[in-house]
Amino acid sequence: MVDTLIDGAGGIPIMAVTTESFGEWKAGYPGAVAAWLAATGFTGEAGKTALVPGPDGHLSMVVQGVAADEPLWALAGLPDSLPEGTYRLGFDSESLFGKGAGTRVALGWALGSYVFSRYKAPKRKFAQLVWPESADRATVTALADGLTLARDLINTPTEDMGPAELAQAAATLAERHGAKTRLVVGDELLTNNYPTIHAVGRASDRAPRLIDITWGKEDAPKLTLVGKGVCFDSGGLDIKPASGMKLMKKDMGGAATVLGLAHAVMASGLNVRLRVLVPAVENAISGNAFRPMDVFKTRKGLTVEIGNTDAEGRLILCDALAEATTEEPALLIDMATLTGAARVALGPELPVMFSNDDTVAAELLAAGTAEADPLWRLPLWKPYRKYLDSKIADINNASDSGFAGAITAALYLQEFVSAKVSWVHIDTFAWNQASRAGRPEGGEGLALRALYHLIQKRFS
Structure with missing residues (x-):
C-alpha cells in the first residue's frame, strides 16, 4: 500500500476545504474555478470531491471536502476514485487538522490504496500521492x-x-x-x-x-x-x-x-x-x-x-x-x-x-x-x-x-x-x-x- 506514496515535487494539487472554510477559500479563486464549482454544486461538504479542469481541459486541481476532526480519513477515499496519476497536497495539513496531520493523511492514503488481489487482478491502478513533508514515513x-x-x-x-x-x-x-x-x-x-x-x-x-x-x-x-x-x-x-x-x-x-x-x-x-x-x-x-x-x-x-x-x-x-x-x-x-x-x-x-x-x-x-x-x-x-x-x-x-x-x-x-x-x-x-x-x-x-x-x- 505504501507504494502509492512517492517522492517528488510535482503532481496535481489537492485542496482540502471544510463547509465553514469553503466560502473564504473560493473567494481566492475568482473566475473559472469558482464558476466551475458553482456549476457542479460543490459546497465543501465532507466526503465530496470536485475535479477542476484547466484551460486546456486537463485536470488542474482536486478540491476535497473534509471534516476538520478527521485527518486520517480525509483523503482516504481518493486513491481509488481519482484518475490515475500523481497528486500532492496543495494545503498545509497541520494548519487545517493540527499537529501530526501529515502522518495521518499519508497513512489514510495508504490504507485507501489496499486491494486484496490474490485471486483477482485489480481493475485499475491507484492514484499516487507525493509524501507530505511533515509525514513520519517510518510510522x-x-x-x-x-x-x-x-x-x-x-x-x-x-x-x-x-x-x-x-x-x-x-x-x-x-x-x-x-x-x-x-x-x-x-x-x-x-x-x-x-x-x-x-x-x-x-x-x-x-x-x-x-x-x-x-x-x-x-x-x-x-x-x-x-x-x-x-x-x-x-x-x-x-x-x-x-x-x-x-x-x-x-x-x-x-x-x-x-x-x-x-x-x-x-x-x-x-x-x-x-x-x-x-x-x-x-x-x-x-x-x-x-x-x-x-x-x-x-x-x-x-x-x-x-x-x-x-x-x-x-x-x-x-x-x-x-x-x-x-x-x-x-x-x-x-x-x-x-x-x-x-x-x-x-x-x-x-x-x-x-x-x-x-x-x-x-x-x-x-x-x-x-x-x-x-x-x-x-x-x-x-x-x-x-x-x-x-x-x-x-x-x-x-x-x-x-x-x-x-x-x-x-x-x-x-x-x-x-x-x-x-x-x-x-x-x-x-x-x-x-x-x-x-x-x-x-x-x-x-x-x-x-x-x-x-x-x-x-x-x-
Whole structure:
C-alpha cells in the first residue's frame, strides 16, 4: 500500500476545504474555478470531491471536502476514485487538522490504496500521492504494512489459510525481523501440556499448533500478544447454521491483527521484549471431535466442562494465556473474534475491550480516540462469574444464562491470567461489512493502530 506514496515535487494539487472554510477559500479563486464549482454544486461538504479542469481541459486541481476532526480519513477515499496519476497536497495539513496531520493523511492514503488481489487482478491502478513533508514515513510504513498483513490473512479463504499456512505466515514475518519461532504441532501439544488447544483442533486433518515468536532484547520490558487463530469454525458438534458459518474464515482475525501489530512493533524497533502466542486450529467435525459435557484439564491445571463446542476460542486462548502469564509480562494483550454478544452490544465497528488495569484501559481508550481507531470498555463484572459454574469441573466454557456473553467470555479468560499482570482482552469483529474511505469491505485490523500507539507511548 505504501507504494502509492512517492517522492517528488510535482503532481496535481489537492485542496482540502471544510463547509465553514469553503466560502473564504473560493473567494481566492475568482473566475473559472469558482464558476466551475458553482456549476457542479460543490459546497465543501465532507466526503465530496470536485475535479477542476484547466484551460486546456486537463485536470488542474482536486478540491476535497473534509471534516476538520478527521485527518486520517480525509483523503482516504481518493486513491481509488481519482484518475490515475500523481497528486500532492496543495494545503498545509497541520494548519487545517493540527499537529501530526501529515502522518495521518499519508497513512489514510495508504490504507485507501489496499486491494486484496490474490485471486483477482485489480481493475485499475491507484492514484499516487507525493509524501507530505511533515509525514513520519517510518510510522506510516510500519502501520500500513502491518494492516496490509492483517487484512490479507483475514481475507484469504481457509483452503489457503489453515493452521499450517498461518504458522508459515508467522514464521515468514519472524524471519523478516530476525525473530525466533517455535512451533508445537499436533500431539506434541499434549506432551507439552496444551490440552485445550489440542482438543479443539484434533478433529481436523489439519493439525492444530501453537505458534510462539520472540523478538527484542532480553532485558527490555516484556510485551506479550496472544491472538485467537481459529482458521475456520464450523461450531464443532454444536454446529453453526450456514448463515453463521459463512464468514468463519475470519475467525482467525485476532491472530491476524496480533501479527500485524507485531510487525509494526518490530519494524519500528520499539524497546520491548516481544512475545507472540497464536494457537492455530480448525474447529471441525469428525469421529474424534470434542463433545458437549466433556471435561478437560487445562494448562493451568483448572478443569473445564464443555458447555458448548462453539465456544472454542476461549479454550485455545486459555492455554496460551496460561503460558503467557508465567513470564509476568509488563503488558499482556489478547485479541479474538470471540463472541456474537460483543457485536450485538456494540456493532461491527467498535471492538469491546476488557482490562484488569484501569490505567492501561484509560490510556488505550485515549489512544483509540486520538487515532480514530476507537474501542469501548465493558466491565469484568464478578457477579456474572457464577454463570460459568460447573457441577463437575472447576469452570464451564459457556454460560446457559443467555446474558452478558461478552463479559462471561472475558471472565473465563481472566481465570487464566495472573492478577499481577496488566492484561487487556479485545473482542473484535475484524471485518468491514461495507466499504468506507480507507476501510474496504473485508478483513480489518480493528484496534491495531490504537494498540500500537499505546505500546509506543508506554515503552518509548
